[in-house]
Amino acid sequence: MEAGMVTPEPALVRFSGIQKTYDGEHLVVKNLDLDIRKGEFITLLGPSGSGKTTTLMMLAGFEVPTQGEIYLAGRPIKNMPPHKRDIGMVFQNYALFPHLTIAENIAFPLSVRNTSKADVQERVGSALRMIKMETLAHRRPGQLSGGQQQRVALARALVFNPQLVLMDEPLGALDKRLREQMQLEIKQLHETMGITVVYVTHDQSEALTMSDRIAVFNDGIVQQIDKPDALYEHPVNSFVAHFIGENNVLSGTVETVDKVYCRVALAGGGGTVTARAINVSGAGASTSLSVRPERIAIVPDGAASDGPNRLPAKVQNTIYLGDHALAVLDVAGNAEFMVKLPPGAHDSLSHGADVFVTFRPEDCLALDPV
Amino acid sequence: MTTASVTGADAKPAVSLRRRLKQAERARQLKALALVAPLLVFLLFTFAGPIAGMLWRAVDDREVRQVLPQTVAALAGWDGKDLPNEDAFAALASDILAARAAGTIAIAAKRLNYALNGFRTILTSTARNLKAVPERGAAKETLGKINAAWRERATWTTIKDAGGPLTGFYLLSALDLTRNVDGAIIAAPPDQAIYREVFTRTFVISLSVTVLCLMLGFPVAYLLATLPPARSNLLMIFVLLPFWTSLLVRTCAWIVLLQSKGVVNDSLQWLGIIDQPLRLIYNRFGVCVAMTHVLLPFMILPLYSSMKAISPAYMRAAASLGAPPVTAFLRIYLPQTLPGIGAGSLLVFILALGYYITPALVGGAADQMISYFIALYTTETANWGLASALGALLLLATLLLALVYGKLVQGQQVTGGIKN
Numbered sequence: 001m002e003a004g005m006v007t008p009e010p011a012l013v014r015f016s017g018i019q020k021t022y023d024g025e026h027l028v029v030k031n032l033d034l035d036i037r038k039g040e041f042i043t044l045l046g047p048s049g050s051g052k053t054t055t056l057m058m059l060a061g062f063e064v065p066t067q068g069e070i071y072l073a074g075r076p077i078k079n080m081p082p083h084k085r086d087i088g089m090v091f092q093n094y095a096l097f098p099h100l101t102i103a104e105n106i107a108f109p110l111s112v113r114n115t116s117k118a119d120v121q122e123r124v125g126s127a128l129r130m131i132k133m134e135t136l137a138h139r140r141p142g143q144l145s146g147g148q149q150q151r152v153a154l155a156r157a158l159v160f161n162p163q164l165v166l167m168d169e170p171l172g173a174l175d176k177r178l179r180e181q182m183q184l185e186i187k188q189l190h191e192t193m194g195i196t197v198v199y200v201t202h203d204q205s206e207a208l209t210m211s212d213r214i215a216v217f218n219d220g221i222v223q224q225i226d227k228p229d230a231l232y233e234h235p236v237n238s239f240v241a242h243f244i245g246e247n248n249v250l251s252g253t254v255e256t257v258d259k260v261y262c263r264v265a266l267a268g269g270g271g272t273v274t275a276r277a278i279n280v281s282g283a284g285a286s287t288s289l290s291v292r293p294e295r296i297a298i299v300p301d302g303a304a305s306d307g308p309n310r311l312p313a314k315v316q317n318t319i320y321l322g323d324h325a326l327a328v329l330d331v332a333g334n335a336e337f338m339v340k341l342p343p344g345a346h347d348s349l350s351h352g353a354d355v356f357v358t359f360r361p362e363d364c365l366a367l368d369p370v
Numbered sequence: 371m372t373t374a375s376v377t378g379a380d381a382k383p384a385v386s387l388r389r390r391l392k393q394a395e396r397a398r399q400l401k402a403l404a405l406v407a408p409l410l411v412f413l414l415f416t417f418a419g420p421i422a423g424m425l426w427r428a429v430d431d432r433e434v435r436q437v438l439p440q441t442v443a444a445l446a447g448w449d450g451k452d453l454p455n456e457d458a459f460a461a462l463a464s465d466i467l468a469a470r471a472a473g474t475i476a477i478a479a480k481r482l483n484y485a486l487n488g489f490r491t492i493l494t495s496t497a498r499n500l501k502a503v504p505e506r507g508a509a510k511e512t513l514g515k516i517n518a519a520w521r522e523r524a525t526w527t528t529i530k531d532a533g534g535p536l537t538g539f540y541l542l543s544a545l546d547l548t549r550n551v552d553g554a555i556i557a558a559p560p561d562q563a564i565y566r567e568v569f570t571r572t573f574v575i576s577l578s579v580t581v582l583c584l585m586l587g588f589p590v591a592y593l594l595a596t597l598p599p600a601r602s603n604l605l606m607i608f609v610l611l612p613f614w615t616s617l618l619v620r621t622c623a624w625i626v627l628l629q630s631k632g633v634v635n636d637s638l639q640w641l642g643i644i645d646q647p648l649r650l651i652y653n654r655f656g657v658c659v660a661m662t663h664v665l666l667p668f669m670i671l672p673l674y675s676s677m678k679a680i681s682p683a684y685m686r687a688a689a690s691l692g693a694p695p696v697t698a699f700l701r702i703y704l705p706q707t708l709p710g711i712g713a714g715s716l717l718v719f720i721l722a723l724g725y726y727i728t729p730a731l732v733g734g735a736a737d738q739m740i741s742y743f744i745a746l747y748t749t750e751t752a753n754w755g756l757a758s759a760l761g762a763l764l765l766l767a768t769l770l771l772a773l774v775y776g777k778l779v780q781g782q783q784v785t786g787g788i789k790n
Contacts, residue, residue, distance in 0.1 A: 062689075
């Protein structure tokens with residue numbers, strides 16, 4: 001899934017065969033092909049060192065690809081200096097200029113473009129109104145809270161109507177509540193202004209909340225590009241399944257494969273289950289099964305249940321989390337097998353009790369071995 | 371339970387709480403004081419004390435009063451418009467005889483000679499020729515006969531002015547000012563008016579050295595702040611190496627390099643660029659070169675620390691917002707280095723103001739700075755009053771500069787808002 005989807009409209013940004021190495025030995029980005037459509041909100045998601053930030057920096061012009069070419073609106077930009085690219089950027093720590101006021105910060109991209117004074121004033125005014133900070137125009141960045149600085153950085157990156165806006169983990173320094181509020185604000189800005197946003201984060205819930213599409217990076221390779229729900233429901237490999245959302249892993253060996261489903265014998269004689277064959281090479285291959293915690297039911301010992309996937313389990317622990325509860329079970333050698341329960345349901349589970357877990361074959365994905 | 375205990379604490383008078391806080395704080399304050407006490411005492415005796423003493427000497431004027439006490443007392447009521455009355459002459463005659471016996475004539479003569487050239491001769495000749503206390507009413511005539519100067523008003527105003535116990539004489543001299551016979555402040559005669567020029571020269575040299583240091587230091591500091599740590603540490607050693615070498619050694623090294631048969635002139639002649647050796651030393655050029663070299667680290671280090679604090683993200687942000695490199699540098703980078711430029715410039719300028727050894731060794735007669743004259747008056751002519759007055763003015767100028775800088779930096783911090 002390295003290639004982006006083919007769309008009738010030409011892509012605004014196209015990464016073509018991009019490679020990047022810093023030391024001449026290890027590739028930080030290995031052969032990246034990625035199309036970004038005009039007007040979409042795309043998130044580059046991955047753990048640190050996966051190449052997502054390097055990709056963003058190459059697009060912004062602060063890093064030069066070792067190989068390949070980047071096109072912006074059809075023009076190659078590999079050797080174009082950053083200040084000519086017309087790309088707005090929001091930095092991790094906002095990078096607001098500490099010696100300038102909020103208004104001067106927002107006016108900066110306009111004044112370097114020799115915009116007329118009246119025009120600057122008008123656009124800065126409307127930008128300040130957009131972020132609801134008209135009254136703070138003459139403060140310095142150091143006198144603002146993190147959330148306010150974030151809004152100013154956003155306004156500064158948008159005020160000159162760039163054809164593309166890059167955001168490098170812009171919410172990383174904020175607390176949880178503010179972060180969630182800002183996610184919605186950024187999303188709303190994206191929708192009302194129709195801008196194209198490339199967003200980098202390592203926070204999967206942030207990516208799921210905001211993005212039209214998510215590119216999951218690992219080890220310098222885009223593992224999967226898709227809509228948030230598709231990534232969650234149809235991960236193409238174990239990494240994506242594990243990185244997006246909670247996930248239980250059971251390892252086993254494929255016994256039989258038909259078109260859609262396969263039969264897998266669990267390691268350690270834990271029994272056999274039927275799973276959707278997503279990323280298995282054939283009978284006899286080892287595989288990792290992925291099951292989401294909310295797709296599993298716990299049935300008491302001895303109770304009858306239909307369906308092919310019914311595994312014995314031992315209750316290790318239960319955790320109460322307010323809106324839901326988690327049961328931690330030992331299933332087929334996995335001692336951290338999580339099951340999501342409605343609140344209150346955990347009361348009936350006593351520690352050490354023997355129970356059974358059941359799940360539908362379509363909720364169990366057979367993926368590449370971890 | 372909790373509520374009850376809170377109410378209980380509130381019920382106690384607030385004073386006792388305040389007192390208890392004070393008691394708790396006192397122990398800590400005493401401990402802190404005990405920790406700094408040794409240094410405080412040391413500084414008091416070696417720094418604050420001598421400076422206060424020096425400032426006092428700039429206005430202290432008790433030599434004449436001690437040697438000629440009756441004369442000074444007799445002149446206290448004199449209006450200075452005519453010659454003083456007979457009593458003053460009689461007092462002077464009696465004072466001179468007493469001073470001759472005590473052998474203290476020279477002390478008063480030296481002080482009076484600063485104010486009026488030739489006073490030493492007047493006083494010593496009078497002391498030599500005055501045989502005995504003149505008869506009642508004949509003192510004026512007797513003294514007038516011994517030395518005609520006693521018939522002049524200026525001679526007497528000089529004694530009155532030097533009568534102390536405090537005087538503005540030295541401070542006025544240090545500003546090329548003096549008092550005329552009528553006590554008005556006027557410009558000093560041209561042959562004595564040198565200090566304004568010396569002060570100007572001191573400031574011009576210091577300013578040139580500061581500008582040179584800034585021009586040479588800024589790029590180096592930038593390089594230091596932006597290189598990867600391993601290489602910047604190596605470069606930092608090269609910056610600090612001269613810092614750790616003795617000032618005298620470095621100044622002498624410049625003499626070896628710059629003298630007419632020195633390395634620089636020999637090389638230029640060998641290359642055929644010049645025929646005659648250039649005069650590179652014992653002039654302003656040599657002074658500026660050597661002082662810049664010595665003071666450069668004091669510029670580089672504050673610049674480096676201010677540049678180190680500037681996140682590279684600012685320049686990236688400026689570029690992404692459309693600023694070409696030069697614009698980004700001028701509008702984003704440079705303003706943020708201003709505190710460093712200010713600190714480095716002030717440090718270099720203030721240090722340069724007090725420079726003595728380097729100009730003395732590599733400068734010509736026209737390149738000697740104020741410290742040279744302070745040293746001269748302290749060690750050679752023992753005119754401590756003038757040396758102290760010059761020192762006091764230098765100290766005042768330096769304090770004013772530090773004050774101005776403090777205001778500037780404070781303004782920066784209030785408005786500059788260092789990022790979180």
